[in-house]
Every structure is written in structure tokens, then in C-alpha cells.
Amino acid sequence: MTSSLNHDPYISLSKITKGYKISGDDVPIFSNLDLEIPGGDFVAIMGPSGSGKSTLLNMLAGIDRPDTGSLRIGTSRLDQMSEAARASWRAHFMGIIFQFYNLLPMLNVAENVELPLLLKPLSAKERRSRVEKVLDLVGLTGRARQYPKLMSGGQQQRVGIARAIVSDPALLLCDEPTGDLDRKSADEVLEMLRFLNRELGKTIIMVTHDPQAALYAKRTLHLDKGNFVEERRAAL
Numbered sequence: 422m423t424s425s426l427n428h429d430p431y432i433s434l435s436k437i438t439k440g441y442k443i444s445g446d447d448v449p450i451f452s453n454l455d456l457e458i459p460g461g462d463f464v465a466i467m468g469p470s471g472s473g474k475s476t477l478l479n480m481l482a483g484i485d486r487p488d489t490g491s492l493r494i495g496t497s498r499l500d501q502m503s504e505a506a507r508a509s510w511r512a513h514f515m516g517i518i519f520q521f522y523n524l525l526p527m528l529n530v531a532e533n534v535e536l537p538l539l540l541k542p543l544s545a546k547e548r549r550s551r552v553e554k555v556l557d558l559v560g561l562t563g564r565a566r567q568y569p570k571l572m573s574g575g576q577q578q579r580v581g582i583a584r585a586i587v588s589d590p591a592l593l594l595c596d597e598p599t600g601d602l603d604r605k606s607a608d609e610v611l612e613m614l615r616f617l618n619r620e621l622g623k624t625i626i627m628v629t630h631d632p633q634a635a636l637y638a639k640r641t642l643h644l645d646k647g648n649f650v651e652e653r654r655a656a657l
């Protein structure tokens with residue numbers, strides 16, 4: 422199954438400005454940012470600490486808003502939506518994968534993965550079946566009742582991935598998804614992201630400091646002084 426979003430312009434940022442007030446001073450992060458990411462892409466975002474990678478992800482997630490400029494994802498103008506509309510949009514159209522997994526320790530694996538589905542009009546049976554399906558997909562069959570703190574980092578990140586894809590979003594945002602993992606676990610997680618991109622057509626944007634992780638993406642963009650430079654594009 423591949424997504425029909427493949428090759429369509431999917432994410433479009435135009436003339437984005439964004440800054441923060443730091444100790445009373447306006448500090449610009451982006452002053453004229455343009456970026457196009459077609460549906461079906463897998464992009465690694467790299468760049469020095471403080472260059473704005475998390476700021477970009479937060480804007481794409483609708484957690485934060487550009488000061489000016491247009492931010493379109495699919496047919497939605499995120500820059501024009503209210504905070505509530507962006508939260509609802511986020512719940513329906515994207516999954517987020519975090520460096521430190523962000524799992525709730527008092528919930529077991531299945532309950533953690535089920536969380537995004539509680540916002541949807543689904544029966545308990547349907548929710549259970551979807552959770553089982555994604556746990557199988559990430560190689561955690563039989564782990565549903567385990568608690569995250571008893572699992573390895575790699576396993577916890579796979580729970581994080583299952584939670585991110587359980588609603589079947591078209592877009593996955595990954596913030597340093599392997600930053601807390603050893604090489605072997607990191608490679609397993611990255612293989613999984615590649616599978617989700619290639620086989621299920623998910624559009625993936627991954628912030629990473631790890632050049633080896635970036636090699637799993639189709640292209641790497643380097644963020645420097647508020648602009649993107651394409652560093653690498655995989656041969657097709």
C-alpha cells in the first residue's frame with residue numbers, strides 16, 4: 422500500500438518569519454524561510470544546536486505558529502488556524518515521535534498506544550484491534566500488557582512509533598528519534614521508519630544530529646542561519 426500523496430506537493434512553507442523575545446530582545450530564528458516537502462518524502466533535518474530545528478518541528482506540528490508567512494500542509498493553512506483547530510488537526514493528521522519516547526509510566530504498552538484513539542469515535546473492540554495491529558507491525562506482539570519502564574530504549578521507541586501511527590496519519594514528525602539509543606537499536610528504529618515511508622507511504626520529517634541516521638532518509642537538509650541547504654539526495 423502506498424499513499425496517494427506520493428509526489429504531490431504536501432508541505433509548503435513560504436516567507437516564514439519566526440522569532441522569540443529573549444531577555445526583552447527580539448531574536449529572529451527564521452527571517453525568510455521557504456521549504457517544500459512533497460508527500461511521500463523522508464527528510465532528515467540537521468543543523469547546529471540552536472539553529473531552529475525544534476522551532477520548525479513545532480510549527481509543522483501546529484504547536485507553535487509562524488509570526489508571518491504561510492504554512493500549508495495538504496489543503497490546510499496552519500498559520501491561519503486557531504490553537505484549538507491546530508490541536509484537532511494534529512490529532513487527525515500527524516504522529517509525533519520523541520527522543521525520550523514520552524510514554525506514560527502508569528499505563529501499559531497497549532494503553533499508551535491506544536491514547537490517540539480515545540479522541541476518535543471508535544468502539545473499544547475496534548481500538549483494541551488497531552492497537553494489536555500496530556504492535557504486530559513494530560515487532561511488539563505479545564508485549565501489550567508490559568509496562569514501558571521494564572523495556573529497553575529501543576523497545577520503548579517502538580511503542581512510541583506504534584502510538585504515532587495508530588491513527589494512520591499521513592505525516593510523521595520525529596524529534597531526534599534515536600538520540601537516546603545505542604547504534605543497533607537506533608538502526609532498528611530507522612529501518613522501521615524507512616519501512617513506514619517506503620511501504621506505507623508516510624511522509625517523514627526527522628530532526629537528527631546523527632549523520633548515520635540521516636542516511637536512512639531520502640534527502641538531508643542542513644539548517645544554517647535560518648535557511649535550508651540540501652546536502653544529500655538519495656539516488657532513486
Ligand SMILES: Nc1ncnc2c1ncn2[C@@H]1O[C@H](COP(=O)(O)OP(=O)(O)OP(=O)(O)O)[C@@H](O)[C@H]1O
Pocket residue numbers: 441442443450468469470471472473474475476477
Ligand atoms: N519558547 C521559546 N522562547 C524563547 N526562545 C526560544 C523558545 N524556543 C526556542 N527558543 C530559542 O530559539 C533558538 C532555536 O531553538 P531550537 O530549539 O529551535 O533549536 P534547535 O536547532 O532545535 O536546537 P537543539 O539542536 O539544541 O535542540 C534558540 O536560541 C532557543 O533558545
